Amino acid sequence: MAQINAHYLKLKAGYLFPEIARRVNTHAQAHPQARIIRLGIGDVVRGIPRPIIDAMKDATEELAHDATFRGYPPDQGYDFLRQAIVAGDFAPRGVTIDPDEIFVSDGAKCDSGNIQEIFGSGNVVALTDPVYPVYCDSNVMAGRTGSAGSDGRFDGLVYLPCVADNHFSPPLPQGHVDIIYLCSPNNPTGTVLTRGELSGWIAYAQREHAVILFDAAYEGYITDPEIPHSIYELEGARQVAIEFRSFSKNAGFTGVRCGYTVVPRELVGQTGDGQEVPLHQLWARRHSTKFNGVSYPVQRGAAAAYSPDGAAAIQELIAFYLENARIMRERLIREGMTVYGGVHAPYLWLQMPTGTSSWDFFDHLLQEAHVVGTPGAGFGAAGEGYFRLSAFNQRDMIQEALDRIAAM
Numbered sequence: 001m002a003q004i005n006a007h008y009l010k011l012k013a014g015y016l017f018p019e020i021a022r023r024v025n026t027h028a029q030a031h032p033q034a035r036i037i038r039l040g041i042g043d044v045v046r047g048i049p050r051p052i053i054d055a056m057k058d059a060t061e062e063l064a065h066d067a068t069f070r071g072y073p074p075d076q077g078y079d080f081l082r083q084a085i086v087a088g089d090f091a092p093r094g095v096t097i098d099p100d101e102i103f104v105s106d107g108a109k110c111d112s113g114n115i116q117e118i119f120g121s122g123n124v125v126a127l128t129d130p131v132y133p134v135y136c137d138s139n140v141m142a143g144r145t146g147s148a149g150s151d152g153r154f155d156g157l158v159y160l161p162c163v164a165d166n167h168f169s170p171p172l173p174q175g176h177v178d179i180i181y182l183c184s185p186n187n188p189t190g191t192v193l194t195r196g197e198l199s200g201w202i203a204y205a206q207r208e209h210a211v212i213l214f215d216a217a218y219e220g221y222i223t224d225p226e227i228p229h230s231i232y233e234l235e236g237a238r239q240v241a242i243e244f245r246s247f248s249k250n251a252g253f254t255g256v257r258c259g260y261t262v263v264p265r266e267l268v269g270q271t272g273d274g275q276e277v278p279l280h281q282l283w284a285r286r287h288s289t290k291f292n293g294v295s296y297p298v299q300r301g302a303a304a305a306y307s308p309d310g311a312a313a314i315q316e317l318i319a320f321y322l323e324n325a326r327i328m329r330e331r332l333i334r335e336g337m338t339v340y341g342g343v344h345a346p347y348l349w350l351q352m353p354t355g356t357s358s359w360d361f362f363d364h365l366l367q368e369a370h371v372v373g374t375p376g377a378g379f380g381a382a383g384e385g386y387f388r389l390s391a392f393n394q395r396d397m398i399q400e401a402l403d404r405i406a407a408m
Contacts (some may be wrong), residue, residue: 005141005143007140007143007145008141010140010145010146010147010148010154011137011140011141016133016374016378016379017040017041017374019378020040020041020362020372020374020378023362023363024036024366024372027366027367027370031370035370036366036370036371036372037370037371037372037393037397037400037401037404038372039371039372039373039389039390039391039392039393039401040373040374040388040390041390042249042346042347042390042392043390043392044248044252044317044321044392045392045393045394046252046317046320046394048251048252048253048256049251049252049305049309049313049314049316050313051309051310051313052301052302052304052305052313053301054304055300055303055304055307055310056297056298056300056304057297058300059296059297059299059300059301060297062296063296072292073294073295073296073299074293075284075287075288075291075293076102076103076104076284077102077103077104077260077293077299078104078296078299078303080299080300080303081104081299081300081302081303082099082100082104082260083099084305084306085097085099085102085260085306086098086099086102087306088306088311089229089230089245090230090232093229094233095232095233097232097262097264100265101262101263101265102260102261103261103262103284103287104258104259104260104294104299104302105258105259105260105261105287105291105294106257106258106259106291107248107253107258107259108215108217108245108246108248108261109134109246109259110259111259111260111261112134112135112138112181112215112244113134113137113138114290115213115242115244115261115283116138116139116142116144116179117142117286118269118279118282118283119178119179119211119269120272121143121144123178124156124158124176124177124178124179125139125144125156125158125177125179125180126159126160126177126179126180126181127157127158127159127181127380128160128162128170128181128182128183128186129153129159129162129379129380129381129382129383130162130188130189130379130380130383130386131183131379132183132188132215132379133378135181136154136157136380139157144156144157151381153380153381158173158175158177159381159382161382162186162189162191162382163382164338164340164351167191168186168189168349169194172200172201172204173204176208176210177208177210178208178209178210179210179211180201180204180210180211180212180213181213181215182198182201182212182213182214182215182231183214183215183216183217184198184214184215184219185218185219185221185222185344185345186341186345187215187217187218187345187347188347188374188379188386189340189341189347189349189386190325190340190341190342190345190346190347190349190388191340191341191345191349192222192224192345193227194226194227195226195227195228195233195234198228198231199234199235202231202234202235202237202240203236205240206236206239206240209270210240211240211267211269211279212231212237212241212242213241213244214231214241214243215243216229216230216244216245217245217246217248217249218249218344218345218346219245220250221249221250221318221321221322221344221345221346222344223322223343224344230243231243232262238264238267239266239267240267241264242261242263242264242267242283243261243262244259244261245259245261245262246259247259247302249346250305250314250317251301251310252317253301256298257294257298258294263280263283265278265280266278267279267280269282320395321346321392322391323395324346324391324392324393324398325341325342325343325345325346325347325348326342326343327395327398327399327402328342328348328389328391328402329341329343329348331402331406332348332350332402332405335405335406337350337351338350338351339351342391346390346391346392347388347389347390347391348388348389348391349376349386349387349388350373350387350388350389352376352385352387356385357375357385358375358377358378358383358384358385358386358387359375359377361373361387362387364408365405369401369404369405369408371401371404371405373388373389373390374387374388374390375387375388
């Protein structure tokens with residue numbers, strides 16, 4: 001009989017969001033007349049901008065003709081998209097990225113989970129707490145941890161608590177770590193890392209010869225020009241950091257699937273006998289072996305996001321969701337709640353009343369108001385006592401949800 005990867009058994013039976021879906025479905029079956037408003041998962045609700053859709057339609061038509069048909073895409077993505085990424089995302093911020101350092105993929109979630117495969121099993125991994133579950137779970141699956149304790153934390157991982165007392169900014173590890181996951185704007189707290197804070201992390205990584213895995217999936221929501229959109233805006237980052245980007249939360253590609261990862265050529269890891277190996281080389285090998293590329297129409301659509309019309313339409317989408325977040329934040333504060341985030345991110349991080357667990361609040365909100373959020377405990381031990389609400393919904397649904405919460 002085939003033996004399983006027993007590390008999977010260390011994880012809870014269900015990933016956070018399927019567990020939420022299970023509870024919501026049970027509630028919906030018991031209350032078929034209820035109109036449930038979902039402010040839980042970070043899924044966009046507005047249509048993909050017309051310039052992007054038109055580009056995808058034109059590219060699809062090309063596939064119908066022998067002269068313009070395209071089969072397998074290039075391993076790292078079409079050059080037209082990688083050139084557009086360089087010109088649209090990095091050059092305006094004074095960042096030098098070579099197109100060959102960009103790997104187009106089916107999303108930041110996949111890449112941030114898969115990237116751990118190019119690192120050895122003995123690396124010490126540091127995570128912010130609370131944290132996007134994929135960072136933790138993928139390392140558990142790979143065998144880098146022991147079992148979980150009663151608080152849900154896994155032996156072998158270094159947890160960096162992000163709470164109100166430290167303004168949700170992760171403290172530097174007390175000792176040595178090899179791999180560091182950072183996310184800014186942060187999911188779930190909705191807070192951002194300043195230039196000074198990121199500089200401190202780069203200095204730490206240089207000193208400890210560590211690698212930073214920087215998730216910038218929500219960078220489009222940053223409105224303060226002093227807040228970095230890319231870790232590569234800071235000196236020294238190319239030698240210590242890999243960055244993940246996504247078209248999901250700005251261009252509406254949550255269902256279309258497209259993102260990319262930047263691996264600078266000078267970033268190296270080490271073999272057991274001390275030999276230095278470029279991580280670009282390893283990720284390219286993994287990427288070409290286990291991934292067959294993003295479809296041509298999708299890449300044409302992603303490239304259209306950088307056209308003048310596409311970029312303007314994306315800014316309108318982001319402004320809509322940020323306005324939702326502002327409305328939610330101000331209303332909930334007026335109702336007496338303590339609210340963080342919701343300024344440079346589409347997420348609000350609510351502090352629970354003392355003694356109220358986040359899962360109890362989830363159930364109460366669902367039962368009494370038919371509103372879905374995300375319990376903070378699902379993001380880690382330090383998330384207990386908090387609750388995440390998403391601004392990804394239509395404006396009338398946001399208003400109604402707030403009225404229901406206020407009435408509750």
